[in-house]
Amino acid sequence: MSVLIDKSSRVVIHGIAGNFGRFSARDLVSYGTQVVAGVAPGRNLSEVEGVPVFQDVRSACGATAADAAIVYVPAPAALDAVLEAFDAGCRLVVYPGDGLPVQDAIEMRAAALRKQAVLIGPNTPGIISPGEAKLGFMPSSCYAPGRLGVISRSGSLSYEVAWRLTTAGIGQTTVIGIGGDPVKGCTAVEAIDALHADTATAAILYLGEIGGNDEHALALYAARADAKPAAALIVGSAAPPGKKMGHAAALVGSHADTQAAKAAALRKAGVHVAGNLRDLVHVARLALPQAHASALAS
Amino acid sequence: MLITEHEGKALLAAHGVPVPRGSLVRHAGHTRRWNNGFPVAVKAQVASGGRGNAGGVLRANDADEAEAAARQLFGREFGGERPGAVLLEPWLDHPRELYLGLTVDGTTGGYALLYSPAGGVDVERHAPLNYACGSARDFKAHEFRRLLTQAESDGAVRERVVALARRLMFIATAIDAVTIEINPLAVMPDGKLLALDAKVVRDDAAAFRHAEVAEALERARKKERPTVAKAIQANLMMVWLDGSVGLISGGAGMTMAAMDLIADAGQRPACFLDCSSNPTPAGYALAFKLLDAEPEVKAILVSIFGGGTHMDRVARVMADIMKKRRSRKPVVFRMNGTGRDRADEVMQEAGLYNHPTIESAVDAVVAEVQKP
Numbered sequence: 001m002s003v004l005i006d007k008s009s010r011v012v013i014h015g016i017a018g019n020f021g022r023f024s025a026r027d028l029v030s031y032g033t034q035v036v037a038g039v040a041p042g043r044n045l046s047e048v049e050g051v052p053v054f055q056d057v058r059s060a061c062g063a064t065a066a067d068a069a070i071v072y073v074p075a076p077a078a079l080d081a082v083l084e085a086f087d088a089g090c091r092l093v094v095y096p097g098d099g100l101p102v103q104d105a106i107e108m109r110a111a112a113l114r115k116q117a118v119l120i121g122p123n124t125p126g127i128i129s130p131g132e133a134k135l136g137f138m139p140s141s142c143y144a145p146g147r148l149g150v151i152s153r154s155g156s157l158s159y160e161v162a163w164r165l166t167t168a169g170i171g172q173t174t175v176i177g178i179g180g181d182p183v184k185g186c187t188a189v190e191a192i193d194a195l196h197a198d199t200a201t202a203a204i205l206y207l208g209e210i211g212g213n214d215e216h217a218l219a220l221y222a223a224r225a226d227a228k229p230a231a232a233l234i235v236g237s238a239a240p241p242g243k244k245m246g247h248a249a250a251l252v253g254s255h256a257d258t259q260a261a262k263a264a265a266l267r268k269a270g271v272h273v274a275g276n277l278r279d280l281v282h283v284a285r286l287a288l289p290q291a292h293a294s295a296l297a298s
Numbered sequence: 299m300l301i302t303e304h305e306g307k308a309l310l311a312a313h314g315v316p317v318p319r320g321s322l323v324r325h326a327g328h329t330r331r332w333n334n335g336f337p338v339a340v341k342a343q344v345a346s347g348g349r350g351n352a353g354g355v356l357r358a359n360d361a362d363e364a365e366a367a368a369r370q371l372f373g374r375e376f377g378g379e380r381p382g383a384v385l386l387e388p389w390l391d392h393p394r395e396l397y398l399g400l401t402v403d404g405t406t407g408g409y410a411l412l413y414s415p416a417g418g419v420d421v422e423r424h425a426p427l428n429y430a431c432g433s434a435r436d437f438k439a440h441e442f443r444r445l446l447t448q449a450e451s452d453g454a455v456r457e458r459v460v461a462l463a464r465r466l467m468f469i470a471t472a473i474d475a476v477t478i479e480i481n482p483l484a485v486m487p488d489g490k491l492l493a494l495d496a497k498v499v500r501d502d503a504a505a506f507r508h509a510e511v512a513e514a515l516e517r518a519r520k521k522e523r524p525t526v527a528k529a530i531q532a533n534l535m536m537v538w539l540d541g542s543v544g545l546i547s548g549g550a551g552m553t554m555a556a557m558d559l560i561a562d563a564g565q566r567p568a569c570f571l572d573c574s575s576n577p578t579p580a581g582y583a584l585a586f587k588l589l590d591a592e593p594e595v596k597a598i599l600v601s602i603f604g605g606g607t608h609m610d611r612v613a614r615v616m617a618d619i620m621k622k623r624r625s626r627k628p629v630v631f632r633m634n635g636t637g638r639d640r641a642d643e644v645m646q647e648a649g650l651y652n653h654p655t656i657e658s659a660v661d662a663v664v665a666e667v668q669k670p
Contacts, residue, residue, distance in 0.1 A: 020606065076506050098575075101504035102402050102476050103434075109407040110433035125605050137606040139636040154551020156574070159603045159635055160656070180550055182404040189405070209551060212404050235554040238539075238561035239570070246535045246550030246572045248503065249404065259558075276558045278657055 015072030119185025146171015149195035180247030210236030306498035346377030474504030541566025617648035
């Protein structure tokens with residue numbers, strides 16, 4: 001099983017005519033994602049990489065019954081493009097771009113909530129349910145189907161971790177990139193809820209960072225009586241306070257959002273916390289019930 | 299970025315928020331031009347918090363005291379920053395001080411309004427009332443008013459706070475502010491509210507629609523260490539960390555993970571350097587050039603796990619850089635992700651070793667640094 005996307009998801013790529021859009025179209029199709037339409041406003045193209053191209057998302061969705069979108073549009077135009085996708089009826093929209101104004105992220109999220117739809121992003125590689133479908137640009141070869149649900153604030157760290165897990169024989173149900181910005185379309189709480197409700201997910205692995213209080217959501221969840229077992233890696237122990245570490249939200253602003261404080265709070269709540277990448281696979285195994293720890297799902 | 303009190307108040311005043319009539323002074327002697335009565339508040343203008351508790355606001359009863367106070371403030375640092383100006387404002391008597399703030403709450407994914415009926419330097423001792431309203435157009439005066447009745451018993455004050463909150467919400471969206479904090483917010487003898495201080499944080503990411511933010515970021519960049527200033531100009535995200543392991547990395551999370559591994563292995567990273575926004579031959583060449591020129595950097599670790607970045611292309615760039623490079627600092631590579639197999643071939647052909655894991659690469663680079 002998977003959350004948010006599966007083999008039946010019908011995807012439209014907004015910005016399909018750019019270099020990255022073309023690469024992503026090939027990459028998604030080769031993974032088995034149903035890419036049914038592309039959007040390239042102002043471009044006189046009938047198809048790109050074998051995918052029919054439309055002038056706007058509404059006509060793309062109307063002609064192809066697309067229900068999910070990935071939006072490769074630079075930050076100044078991103079809010080318009082994401083609202084357009086929700087208005088056209090998309091139930092799931094991924095916005096991978098970084099450098100998005102916070103105000104625009106707030107508007108995107110509010111639009112998703114109003115439509116009872118889901119936004120993943122900004123500042124994310126997207127979402128993947130290994131063996132089912134992916135909506136993003138993570139390197140496919142790093143992932144394998146299994147029983148561990150993964151949530152990550154960082155794209156690059158999620159690739160590294162998925163590769164380690166897969167190499168160690170630990171497959172994943174769904175890997176959700178919630179993104180590195182302070183305002184997220186899909187918050188840590190919502191990602192945890194989705195994996196909690198997914199019967200195929202046996203345990204949750206959370207990849208966090210310094211700054212903000214997203215990790216607080218996992219500590220609250222782990223302390224619940226009905227919680228699934230959880231493991232976590234929080235990076236940024238070597239980062240000095242008051243300096244932004246690339247991600248807009250990765251900044252130690254108080255004693256509560258350091259790596260040490262977060263790791264301590266999570267351990268107290270019963271989460272298996274890795275000290276650094278070296279013991280990542282170990283804590284994932286501790287969280288997974290025995291039956292699922294050693295083998296990839298068939 | 300946090301802007302100074304004077305800049306913040308100018309923005310608030312331009313949008314109809316009452317602020318004291320102040321005067322900005324860049325030299326202590328110019329306090330003599332103040333003709334708006336005494337006592338006067340002399341306030342250091344720095345873009346950092348905690349100024350009040352650090353003694354950055356002084357009271358002066360006459361022109362001599364004002365000049366002495368300004369001289370004292372110009373000679374000090376607040377949060378590592380020397381004031382470029384002081385703000386003179388009438389020292390006003392007021393019966394009450396409140397706290398009103400607007401901020402962005404990542405947990406709810408929207409704006410939040412914070413209110414405390416007792417403002418001033420000790421406001422952080424009590425958790426303020428929190429109204430999480432979502433997007434700006436979801437602000438509802440009646441909801442905020444209902445919440446306020448728990449914290450504020452004076453109905454007239456309540457109404458003025460509601461009106462000011464609505465205005466702050468409008469300002470936040472107009473100027474792309476992610477924080478507007480008014481503390482203290484004075485209740486004057488006539489019942490009106492007056493913003494005695496203003497802490498305004500503008501959204502760096504919105505610089506593309508506010509020329510003054512773009513200019514301020516450019517000024518801040520030029521104040522950085524030259525290595526960092528050059529990196530940022532080329533769209534490489536860099537923070538200088540003073541260690542000896544130069545780190546050329548991709549993606550913020552993986553860069554931090556590599557920094558942590560270096561620190562846990564007993565060495566310190568020289569920098570946070572994320573090249574993922576400019577993964578081009580020019581970007582990587584500049585990263586090498588900058589780290590090669592820094593004497594504290596003893597060895598370099600290239601750690602990249604590419605998703606949208608194709609590692610075979612990066613490997614070709616690395617091979618080319620290594621061929622032309624004149625520095626003899628050791629370089630350790632670990633590249634994985636999209637196109638890894640072909641990347642390995644390219645590296646092998648160039649006589650370079652691509653470590654299979656970040657652990658072995660970190661161990662190798664730390665060993666290089668620790669060589670006598």
